[in-house]
Amino acid sequence: MNLTSFSEFCAQAVKEGMLFYYTGEYSKNVIAAMSDTLRHRLDSTSLSAPARRKIFSTFVEMSQNIMHYVDPDQDGVKVGALAVGHNGGKYYVMCGNPVRVEYVERIKEKVEPLRTMTIDEIKTAYRAQLRNDEHEEQDEISKGAGLGFLTVARDASEPIEYQIVYRSERQDFAEFYLRAAI
Amino acid sequence: MQDILIPATAETPEVKFLYSTHTLSITGESYPENAMVFYAPLRGGLHDYLAQVSEQAKIEAHFSLKYFNSSSTKLLRSLISLLNDAARAGKKITAHWYHDPEDDMMMEFGHDLQDEFGTLELNVTPFEPA
DSSP states (O other): OOHHHHHHHHHHHHHTTEEEEEEEEEOHHHHHHHHHHHHHHHHTSOOOHHHHHHHHHHHHHHHHHHHHHOOOOTTSOEEEEEEEEEETTEEEEEEEEEEEGGGHHHHHHHHHHHHHOOHHHHHHHHHHHHTOTTHHHHOSSOOSOSOHHHHHHHHOSSOOEEEEEEOTTOSSEEEEEEEEEO | OOOEEEOOOSSSOEEEEETTTTEEEEEEEEOOSOHHHHHHHHHHHHHHHHHHSOTTOEEEEEEEEEEEOHHHHHHHHHHHHHHHHHHHTTOEEEEEEEEOTTOHHHHHHHHHHHHHOOSSEEEEEEOOOO
16 A cells, blocks of 8 residues: 555545554454553543443454454464444444355344344343353354344444455455444 | 452453352453353352352342453353352342443343342342442
């Protein structure tokens, strides 16, 4: 990227109200550093404590999803992208990461229904999953409580959005992008 | 039995489990990437303690969490579940779930626990103003 592109990139980020953008290697240390930074930025706003909690929660769920589910590349590195910003009176948190093509349908099945549920339906589904003690035995791919996407949907103030992007240079991987507005 | 004392870190809460005074307090924030690693020893300690504690002991548990991630959610519920089982077996337990007074979702979470674990005396209370 040359300086002209970089200055355009910076101007675009400002225009979109971006507070925070990261792309690259994901590790425990990177997440810890981002958590600190985001905390400081949120604490310097006049947002209510619940709003700050929801933004931070969405950031944590998305970051930990990347840590849990992204396959390390040939150098053993997990790669993902994450952005937090503010425009149109709402905060947004977005993430993007590679997923194996065979998992695309599984992700769609989990995320798509959340887009049409009311907040009460999301809370009911969250409660049911919280009380589902068989989750670990039933779902061998899931590494958590099966509550990640539900938590993101519950904290969002409008339906979560997602995109699957196929790039021709990688046959076995697609890119999964998720956006939540708070 | 040995008390369990774990200082808070950026992503894990402070834990004080004092057998001598029969009190368990979990305070702070809980968002470790793998909550099982953090909570499994505590759950084991609580399980063993509840199995051997006298029915005369007055046990108190305080859950005072500003924020917890989805991975911690199930483990916190499992601690409440252990307390509920012990209450059903005749142990005297009072539990407290504290939430941010402004945060309805965290309050609802406490009420959901009350609904699910009916035997346990579980009070859902706003945090004291700082």
